Amino acid sequence: MIHSVLVAYFLHQFQTPVTVPYREDKSVEYIRTVEQRGALTVTASTAKAGSIAPGSTRVEMLKLRLSASCADDIPIQTITIQRRGLGENSDISAVYALHRGVRISQARSVEKRDGLLDLSLRNVVIPKCTEEDISVYADISENASPAGEHTFELKGIDAKKATVRIDQQLGDFTRPQRTAGPPVGQISIEYLKVNERVHYGSRQRLGRFTLSADNKDDHYVYAMTFTNSGSARNDDLKNIFLEFRNRKVSDVATSLTGDAVRLTFNPPLVLQKNQTLQYSLRGDIRASRSRTIQLQIEESADIEAAPKRGR
Secondary structure (H helix, E strand, C coil): CHHHHHHHHHHHHHCCCCCCCCCCCCCHHHHHHCCCCCEEEEEEEECCCEEECCCCCCEEEEEEEEEECCCCCEEEEEEEEEEECCCCHHHEEEEEEEECCEECECCECCCCCCCEEEEEEEEEEECCCCEEEEEEEEEECCCCCCCCEEEEEEEEEECCCCEEEEEECCCHHHCCEEECCCCCCCEEEEEECCCCCCCCEEEEEEEEEEEEECCCCCEEEEEEEEEECCCCCHHHEEEEEEEECCEECCCCEEECECCEEEEEEEEEEEECCCCEEEEEEEEEECCCCCCCCCEECCCHHHEEEEECCCC
16 A cells, blocks of 8 residues: 555656647737837939039938838838949948938948948837938048949848838939049048036037138038037937037037937038138036046038038
8 A cells, every 4th residue: 555655656746747838929019029010111212313523422322211001110220232333332432321311320331342231220210100211321532433423222121020112213223423523622620628627517618629621622511410439328418519719600409319419500610721610519418427428520421511612
């Protein structure tokens, strides 16, 4: 009797556990984050054909209209494009994407022989049931070959789990931009030391710099975008503007947008050839001491300017 009880106890302790059938998680959160099935429709068209001078910046090359279905918001991570045309890849010094006038990717050169290029986007989400425009711009090398031809074609978009349909408008890719004419003048920036200590408070001097033009052209400067390489973000800095000779010369940005701020000028700043002007960047510091501030122009395209031509 005792032997039977011990055998029964042994079998009870070491029997194979019951296998519960696997049931796939189909919660709303799982479907939203893992099985996103939104649809994105992209209409791609090249910019109007024309002549562009060597040294030109912020030349629109490709325009994208992105339409999200009503299933979910759609994050856009990467845009893949390809340079085409008779010119050399080296004629293009930088390529980048803009959304609502703000650069949303790092500037990249066209390094691959086939002209393929990936642009990684920063925090771009197309809300459901809406449309957004993203444009691809290029800077042209000062040494670009005369009569070079350049156009860009959209090859793909990484939108995570969303289904992407691309509509390349027929005939658009037969209209290249051609490099022609003398090189345009260039603007350079040099950062200066901030003499006074920066601390919590209003109208603090956040930076000092000079803008200089070479001997080729006078320039209109329409806007400048500064990126903070420090840790301050959003409302850590408020009421930001540019100052020239103790006079406000830009609009006032209410705060950083993430790590960047775009300041516009109305009327535009005028920078004459061979001229150097000094500016100060001011704002209200609302951050703790642990936050750091180093606002600078990250890419040459962040200075929105054009040569002043004609009368």
